[in-house]
Amino acid sequence: MTTFSANLGFLWNDRPLPEAIKLAYQAGYSAVECHWPYQFDASEVKAALEETGLQMLGLNTDRGNLANGENGLSALPGREAEARAAIDQSIDYAIKIEALNIHVMAGFSTGEEAKKTFINNLLYASDKAKPHNINILIEPLNHYDAPNYFLQTSEQAKDILQEIGRDNVKLMFDCYHLQIMEGDICRRLTQLLPIIGHIQIASVPDRSEPNTGELNYGYVLSELDKLGYSAPIGAEYKSKAGKVDSSWLDDYR
Numbered sequence: 498m499t500t501f502s503a504n505l506g507f508l509w510n511d512r513p514l515p516e517a518i519k520l521a522y523q524a525g526y527s528a529v530e531c532h533w534p535y536q537f538d539a540s541e542v543k544a545a546l547e548e549t550g551l552q553m554l555g556l557n558t559d560r561g562n563l564a565n566g567e568n569g570l571s572a573l574p575g576r577e578a579e580a581r582a583a584i585d586q587s588i589d590y591a592i593k594i595e596a597l598n599i600h601v602m603a604g605f606s607t608g609e610e611a612k613k614t615f616i617n618n619l620l621y622a623s624d625k626a627k628p629h630n631i632n633i634l635i636e637p638l639n640h641y642d643a644p645n646y647f648l649q650t651s652e653q654a655k656d657i658l659q660e661i662g663r664d665n666v667k668l669m670f671d672c673y674h675l676q677i678m679e680g681d682i683c684r685r686l687t688q689l690l691p692i693i694g695h696i697q698i699a700s701v702p703d704r705s706e707p708n709t710g711e712l713n714y715g716y717v718l719s720e721l722d723k724l725g726y727s728a729p730i731g732a733e734y735k736s737k738a739g740k741v742d743s744s745w746l747d748d749y750r
């Protein structure tokens with residue numbers, strides 16, 4: 498049976514995180530994940546997780562200077578000190594709320610120097626996260642939403658993960674981004690399963706409720722089920738109506 502994790506970066510993101518966790522529980526989600534929880538007191542987030550029994554599957558490293566449009570720091574040559582401070586911050590927070598994964602955001606860059614920088618920062622994150630049983634995730638983003646983002650395809654991510662060779666650094670397979678960039682979703686999920694740490698979904702191309710759009714998630718999720726994938730699937734979508742609508746969950750349970 499497929500279970501789902503509410504991505505609170507998009508869902509109920511107008512509410513304080515502890516309240517959003519409770520709303521996700523009431524809507525029938527089995528887990529939660531977020532983007533940047535740092536403005537919220539970790540002990541209040543932990544209390545909401547304990548009250549609901551939901552686990553926080555993941556959070557992201559800080560993006561850097563938002564006024565300058567930054568979207569992560571870890572593949573930016575010369576910004577290693579800030580990238581590592583963001584990694585430290587995310588690990589400290591993840592320990593406090595017992596989160597499972599940290600998505601280390603690469604940022605806007607390109608080329609061999611950027612790749613080397615990203616790999617070195619990921620090795621740093623891997624070493625720091627290991628004693629706490631936290632996994633590090635890298636996520637390709639599509640070139641419409643994040644033009645010039647360093648990591649854009651699962652092929653590129655696979656190559657980086659092979660070079661890193663650490664069992665706690667994995668791929669965040671966001672079907673929305675990868676359908677846009679590469680397609681062939683079910684074959685890629687099958688082949689990449691050993692290096693996948695988390696899977697996310699949303700409709701393509703409008704990133705709304707997963708039961709609409711060009712990708713048939715009924716089929717994709719049943720293939721994952723056949724492969725024995727049983728972790729909650731991240732619902733990382735923006736509700737079409739503006740107000741969160743969770744009724745699509747009934748199509749897949």
Ligand SMILES: O=C(O)C(O)C(=O)CO
Pocket residue numbers: 532557600636638671674697733
């Ligand atoms: O946008 C996404 O798909 C993400 O998962 C994210 O973490 C923020 O960019």
Ligand SMILES: [Mg+2]
Pocket residue numbers: 636671697733
């Ligand atoms: Mg995603």
